[in-house]
Amino acid sequence: MEDGIVLAMRGICKSFPGVKALNNVDFTLRKGEIHALMGENGAGKSTLIKVLTGVYEKDAGSIEIEGYPGEVHIHSPQQAQNIGISTVYQEITLCPNLTVAENMFIGRTNDTVVHWKEYEKRATEILDNLGIPARAKQELSRCSLAVQQMVAIARAVDMNCKVLILDEPTSSLDDKEVAMLFQLMRDLRARGVGIIFVTHFLEQVYEVSDRITVLRNGELVGEYAVDKLPQVELVAKMIGKSLDDLAELEQIGRHDSTHEDVVYEATDLSSAECRPFDFQIHKGEVNGFTGLLGSGRSESVRAIFGADQVTGGKVKINGRDVRISNPHDAMKNGIGYLPEDRKRDGIIADLSVRENIILALQTIQGMNRPIPRAKAEAFADEYIEALQIKTASQDTPIKSLSGGNQQKVILARWLLTHPQYLILDEPTRGIDVGTKLEIQKLVLKLAEEGMSITFISSEIEEMLRTCSRLIVMRDRKIVGELSGDELTQAQVMKTIAGGEEER
C-alpha cells in the first residue's frame, strides 16, 4: 500500500435481493484528511460504510488498512473497531443517563474491577486535549447534542482509531454547534486521523473537507479534490444530470394567489404546545413557517392538524366553521400532514410500502370500508411510479427503504388522499439533493393544480424558492410575515433575528 494511505477499498461489490447496492466501488482514505462521501439516498454510501464496519459482508473486492499487511476481512463491528475503524452515527448511540466518563469507557475494558477514578482522570485528559466543553462526571443528558456528539467522537478516537466515520453528524446541530464539531474534526485531522464525512449539507462539505468521493446508483462517479469541484458540479455529479432542473425550478417560480379563495382560516388557534395565532391560506398558495428550531413553527402546524391537543380557537374551511380536535377531523376536512420526524411520526416501520401508502386514505374512508387488495395494489403501483420510489416491491417493509424513498412513500400516502391543504414539515430533511429538487418541483406543481401547501424547511433557500409567503416565528409567536419583494434571505434573517414587531 502506498505511503500516507490509511484505507484502501478496491472493487467493492454488494448485492441485496433485487438490488445491486455497490458495484465495483473504490475508496481511498489518506492519513490526516477529511474525506466527504457524497451521493443521493440509495447511492450506496451507507452500504459502503456498513461493509467497512463489518455490518455487511462484501460480495467481492478487497479492503486494506495501514498496519495490516495484505487484505483484511472485517466480519463484525467489534472487529472493525479493533483494527482502528470507528463510527459515530447520526443518532447518538450513547447512554444519556450515564456520565461522560462512563460513556467513554463502558464496554471497552476487560478488567473485572472497574477503576472509575482512573477513567475519570483519563476522560478529563482526553476532553481537555480535544477541547470538548464537558466534564467527566457530568451526566451525558445534561450536555447539548453537539457535545454528546463530540463525546461519541472522543470515545471513538480514544480507541486508537485510524479511520473515523462520521455519518450525518451535523443533522441535528445548530450552526454554532456545527462550528464546534468542525473544529474538533480539524484537530483530529491534524493528528493524522483519516475522517470519512457523510452528510447531505453541501456547504459543510466545502467548509471542512479535503476530498470528495461521489457515488451514484451504487457505482463510483469519481474522487475529487474539493477546490477542483465547484458545488454546482458536485450536485450535477450526484444526481447524474446537469443543473437544468434547478433552473427549471426557478422558472416555474412562485405565483401570486392572494386573489384566490381562502381555503383554511384559523383565528386564535392554540394548542397544548403553542400560543394562540391567526393564520390563513389561499387556494393554490404555497406558504412557509420559518424561524429557528424551537420557535414554534412545527407546533403551529401540528395545531392546525390537531396533532397536539387543541385548546382554543376558531377554524374555517372554505368559509365554513369546522371543529378540528384530532388528526382524523383534519383529514376528514381535506388536510394532510407530513410530520417533521419521519421515523418517529411518519413511517409504520414493519408495514409494507403498499400498506404505508394506503393508510391515510383507509382511515378517511373508515374502518368499515376496507380498500380492496387489488385497488390498494393499483394505488401503490401508481404512486411508486409517479414519485419514482425505489423499492424492491410494494410488499417490501418501508423500514428497508432509504430515507428519501421513505419520505416519498409518506408523501404518496398524503397525495393519495387528494387533500385540499397539505402541510409538509421538513419534507426534505436528511434526503439527497436530487430528491429534494423533486419534492420542491412537486410542491410547485401541486400548487399550480390548486392545492394549498404549507412548506416548512430549515433551509431558507429552499423556502424562498417555493413559498410565496413566509410566516416568521420566534419564541412561539408570529413575529412577521413576508411576501413579494421581501422574500430575500437577508430579510428573512433579519426578521428571525428580531426587529420587526407583529403587523
Place this chain on the structure above:
Amino acid sequence: MKRKNKSTGALSQLLIPLVALGILIVFNLIRDISFFSIGMRVNNAGNIVLTGNLISIIDSASELAIISMGMTLVTAACGGQDISVGAVGAISGAVFVKIIQAMGGITPASVIAGFVVCCLATILFKLFNGTLVAVFRIQPMIATLILYSCGRSIAYWINGDATPQLNSPIINSIGMTIPGIPVPTPIFAVILVGLLLALLFRFTSLRIYTQAVGINEGAARLNGINPTRIKLISFILLGVCVSVAALIGVCRLGQLNHKTLLVDIEMDAILAVAIGGNNLGGGRFNLTGSILGAYIIQMLTTTLYAMNVAPVNVKAFKAIAIIIIVVAGSPVVKSRLANLFNRLRSGSAGGSPKKEGVN
C-alpha cells in the same frame, strides 16, 4: 408475482410452526403409527363419535386455540399480553352457570341467555383491563395482573364453593358431540371463531389499524387512527374468545370448578402466540400461526402421555421441546439460516440471483 411475495412472507413466519408440527408428526409416525389411527365408538350418551389421538388433540386444544386468537390481537395492538384470561374465564363460567340456575334449569333458552350474559360480563372485565392499558397506559401485564390474582375469588363469590353439576344433553352437545355428528363440537367452535375473525378482517380495516397501532402508535394517530379505540377493540375480541372458551370448558366437564376452569391457560396462550411466529412486542400478526401454536402445544402433551411419560415429568419434557422451537424461530437463527440458504443457492447457481433475473 406480488401475490407470491405476500404468501412467501406469511409462509416464512409459519415455517417454524409448520416444521415443528411436521417433526412431531414424523416422530409419532416412526414411534408408533397407531398413534394416528382414528376409530368410531359409541359414547356414554349413546352417540357415535370419532376417537383417536388426533381427534383428541384437536378437540382438547380448542379452548387454547380460541384464547390464543384473542391473545394474538391484544399482543399485536398493545405490545403486551393479558395474563388474566384463565381467571376471567373462571368468572365467565361462573356467570354462565349462575344464569342457568337463576332461570330454573338447563333449557336451550337458559343456555343461550347464560352465554350471552357471560359473554357481556367477560367483555366488561376485559374492557376494565383494556381501559387500564389503553387509557391509563399501564403495561398490559400489570394491568391484567389484578384480575389474574383476584379473578378466581370473584368466580367463587358468584357461585360459592360449590361445583355445580350440569347434566343435560344440551350441555353435552356443546362440550362433547352433537348427536348424529361424530366430530366433537369444540372443533366447530374453533372454526367458527376463526371464521368470524377472518370475516371481521375481511370486511373491516381492523388488521392494518391494529398492526399500525402496535408498530408505531404515534404515527398511527397522525394517520387518523384512534389507538385507544383499537386497543379496546382487541380486548373486547379477547373477551369474546375467553367466554367461548369458558363455555366449552364448563360444558366439556359438565360441571363448574372455579379453581380448575381454564387454569394456567394464559401461559400456554402466550406461548402459542410466540410459537406462531408473532412478535410479543406487538405489530404484525398471524392468527394461523397462533392456532398452529396451540395445536403444537397440545400435540406435544398428548405425545408425551402416549409415550407413558409420568405426568410429573411431562412439563419438563414439554419445556425442552418448546425451548427448541422458540430458539429455532428466533431472529438470530432465522437470519443465519437465511444466509446459509442464500449462500447455498448462489453457490449452486454460480452467480447472484439478480444476474439470473437480468439474463
